[in-house]
Amino acid sequence: MRPTVPRVLIHCGVAAAGAVCLSASAVTPDPALDTRALWVVRTSLTSPDAIGTMVRTAADTGFTTLFVQVRGRGEVFYESDLEPRASGLAPATEFDPLALTLELAHDAGLSVHAWVNVNLVASAAALPRSPTHVATRHPEWLMLPRELVRQLHDVAPDEPEYASVLARWTRDASDRVEGLYLSPILPAAQDYTVGVVRELVDRYPIDGLHLDYVRYPDESFDYSRQALREFRASELAVRPAAERDQLDHDLETSPDAWVAALPDAWATFRRDRLTTLVSRLSAAARALRPAIAVSAAVVPRPVEAADRRFQDWVSWAERRYLDAVCPMIYTTDSATFEAEVGAAREALPTGELWAGVGVYRLSAWRAATHIRLARDGGASGVALFSYDSLAAQRDGGAAYLAHIGPVLLEPAPANRLP
Numbered sequence: 081m082r083p084t085v086p087r088v089l090i091h092c093g094v095a096a097a098g099a100v101c102l103s104a105s106a107v108t109p110d111p112a113l114d115t116r117a118l119w120v121v122r123t124s125l126t127s128p129d130a131i132g133t134m135v136r137t138a139a140d141t142g143f144t145t146l147f148v149q150v151r152g153r154g155e156v157f158y159e160s161d162l163e164p165r166a167s168g169l170a171p172a173t174e175f176d177p178l179a180l181t182l183e184l185a186h187d188a189g190l191s192v193h194a195w196v197n198v199n200l201v202a203s204a205a206a207l208p209r210s211p212t213h214v215a216t217r218h219p220e221w222l223m224l225p226r227e228l229v230r231q232l233h234d235v236a237p238d239e240p241e242y243a244s245v246l247a248r249w250t251r252d253a254s255d256r257v258e259g260l261y262l263s264p265i266l267p268a269a270q271d272y273t274v275g276v277v278r279e280l281v282d283r284y285p286i287d288g289l290h291l292d293y294v295r296y297p298d299e300s301f302d303y304s305r306q307a308l309r310e311f312r313a314s315e316l317a318v319r320p321a322a323e324r325d326q327l328d329h330d331l332e333t334s335p336d337a338w339v340a341a342l343p344d345a346w347a348t349f350r351r352d353r354l355t356t357l358v359s360r361l362s363a364a365a366r367a368l369r370p371a372i373a374v375s376a377a378v379v380p381r382p383v384e385a386a387d388r389r390f391q392d393w394v395s396w397a398e399r400r401y402l403d404a405v406c407p408m409i410y411t412t413d414s415a416t417f418e419a420e421v422g423a424a425r426e427a428l429p430t431g432e433l434w435a436g437v438g439v440y441r442l443s444a445w446r447a448a449t450h451i452r453l454a455r456d457g458g459a460s461g462v463a464l465f466s467y468d469s470l471a472a473q474r475d476g477g478a479a480y481l482a483h484i485g486p487v488l489l490e491p492a493p494a495n496r497l498p
Contacts, residue, residue, distance in 0.1 A: 113451075115404070115434050115461025116488045117145035119195065121468040122152045125177040126168055132184060134467055137477070139188040141485040146185055147195040147290045147463060150178050151276070153259060154201035154214050158284060162276055164210040178284055193288030193373065194280055198273060198361070199223075200293035202260035204250045207243060214272060215260055219243045221269040223261040223302040225253075226336065233305055233335040257297045264357040265307040265350065273357065278364045281372065288373035289365045290406075294358060295379065295389035296350065303336055311349050312338045351390040355401075362401040373403045377436065377463075380407035380420045382427045397431045405431065406463050409450075410438030417450050421457035434461035440469035444483035451487050462488070 124134050125148065138146055150157045155166040158178035169177070178194065185192045201222075202208050202215045215222060220237035228249055235242045250257055262269045281289065296302065315338065316324060330337035339346040362374045378393040379385035386392045396402045407424045411417050421435050435454035439447045447464070454462050464484075470477030 113455055113459070113461050113488060115145055115432070115463075116143045117147055117193070117406075117434060117461060117463035118143045119147045119463060119466040120149060121466050122149040122157055122166065123168070124468050124471065125149070125157045125181065128175055128180055131177065131180050133476075134471070135181065135184040135188055135190065137471070137481065138185075138467070139190055141481045142488045143190065145191045145193060145288070145461075145463075146181070147193050148178065148181050149195040149197070149292075150280070151194075151196040153197065153203050154208060155210070156280075158280065160276075160279060162272075162279055163214065164208075164212050167209070178286075182285060191287035191373075193290040193375065194284070194286045195290040195292060196277065196280070197292050198294040198357070199261040199264060199296075200259050201262050204247075204254045204257065204259045207247050214262065215243075218269070218272070219246075220304070220306060221262050221266055221272070222246060222304065223263045223296065224304040224307075225249065225257075225297075226300045226303045229303040229308075229336050237305075258293070261293070261297060261301065263302045263304060263307055264354045265302055265310050266304075270353075270357050270360060274360050274364050277361050278368065281365045281368045286369070286372065288375060289361070291358070291361065291374070291376040294354070294376055295385070295391040296354070297389075299347070299388050299390070302350065303339070305335070308336060308339060310353075311346060314349060315342065315345060347387070347390070351386065351392055354390050355392055355395060358396050359399070359401050374401070375404040375406055375432075375434065376402055377406045377408055380409045380424060380436075382423070394427050397428055403432055404434050404461070406434045406436050408436040408438070408465070410436065410441060410465065412438075412441050412446065414446070414449055414453060418453045418457060421454050421459055425458040432461065433459045434463045435459040436463050436465060439464045439480075439484075440466060444480045447480075448484050448487040451484065452490070455490070 118138050120134055124130050135146075151163070152166065154163060156163045157166050157169065159176055182192050202213070208215050210216065219242055224232060224246065228245065232242055232245060246260065250260060262273065264270060277289065280286070327338050327341055334340065358376070365372050365374055376393060376396065379389055379391055382394050386394070393402070393405055397405050405424070405428055407420065409417050409420045411420070424435070425433055437447060437450045437454065442450065451462050470480050473480065
């Protein structure tokens, strides 16, 4: 994390007709929130002008950190030998979005954390077109919902039917599943994702690695054929011979016989495989850049995260795989926000807590309230989602940012929690 430099800020937002600014007096050199982060969705990285506007806006408002989405749906906004360049970008000869962001942000005193969608690799709307896309090359690595286990168990993943059935199901379930996910259960898929992160961290002087979608869509995934085989293999040595024989007999008619008979072990197995992936991603990043900050966007309620998404972020923080946790507390209700910040702080007695604030759903007044509640509840930082939702406003978010900018820099209360 870069040290905060006391300065006089001019809070500006860029509107279509010009700049709207609000002068601020000299700010405190020791603001309450050490990390004031802004999530920047990949759609704001498509041109040099858009990146320049974004960096100026963040710096002038008092943010310290940018979470820049450089890997969205298995496509990247940087130069890679492993994954295809994002389809919305001009040819690679024109510019490198991450390189430019790093140059401009570092000149402005901002830290840049590469925001990586870990398991989510494709949209629910359509299958990837690039022949080099991981979902195209390795459909066998995609998570499968339990609803399709019988229909697709005997279909080879490289047959067109496999991907088309999965994509169609995912589109129909788009209210609860964001798209196609890679399975953290499969060693080869883990190796691939670790390789993507290793290449990214090795090539770019990023200050942080921010992990998103490092979870299962819900508890009904992953019932892919190889994942079920991995679970069976993990249980063979610990089950009595008679039980093993019975379960293998049941496989003849029920491809999910083992997991159906051993639900607790199956849940633990999926949770542990995801934890292993997080540990490997963190280790790969730190091996190349020991000072890098590793964080993750997480489901805010710890029990729900661990039981339904197999995202055991409390354990990840305790084991020091993460330097910071960002619970996505996007509620519009201030009492709920306050309670969830408190619950996250209690679950995370040590380590950085950066509270996620869903400004895309909030008025500027309500966002300011939530920033104060996060600070007063013991969070060491906030992360606002998202820059893009503010920039899309008629005035480019100028009035909104002018209101919340001074709040970001308010000093800590005397009774702030440690």
